[in-house]
Amino acid sequence: MDPIDLRYGDNSRLGGADITISLTPTQYEAIHDEVENLGGWLHAALWALARLRTHEDTAGHPYISGPNDWHVAINTLDKHLLPRLEGIRDAMIRTHANAGGSLQNLATSMDVSRSTAQYRRDRVLKGKDRPSTWENWATGDLRIDPQDVSDR
Known part of the structure; x- marks a missing residue:
């Protein structure tokens, strides 16, 4: 699974683009x-x-x-x-x-x-x-x- 998700246009919150960066639980705990x-x-x-x-x-x-x-x-x-x-x-x-x-x-x-x-x-x-x-x-x-x- 790709840790970065891009959503464009009507699929994004403001109509341009959304960038979602996902972390594993261990990664998140290290930098939360x-x-x-x-x-x-x-x-x-x-x-x-x-x-x-x-x-x-x-x-x-x-x-x-x-x-x-x-x-x-x-x-x-x-x-x-x-x-x-x-x-x-x-x-x-x-x-x-x-x-x-x-x-x-x-x-x-x-x-x-x-x-x-x-x-x-x-x-x-x-x-x-x-x-x-x-x-x-x-x-x-x-x-x-x-x-x-x-x-x-």
Whole structure:
């Protein structure tokens, strides 16, 4: 069974598309405290992407964004979603290395050159203040209040 379900048009709640991401009970238990916030932040990213491409408001009317219209989206992406995605990626790089993964395999996985993969892996494994706060969050070694990101 596919863990992602897409419903389009009249089959969706707002007439455009619904994206449903399903988790097993074990997966949900591991991340249940973060599911609602992560879903909201992912929605903000998709909303901003659509707004950038359509130049329309949520009712479908033409809209020219002003400088104050992007505060929430920028803050959501910069302070909430991106640090967590980077933490997940870094935890995966560390786990890959600890499992004996080769640099060539990492490079292939990241679709980068071997030297770039080595640089990124070295940054994760040997960089200052590592593992990072968000890498620790990703592995469950640190619980972070979703709103408490101002000092991270």
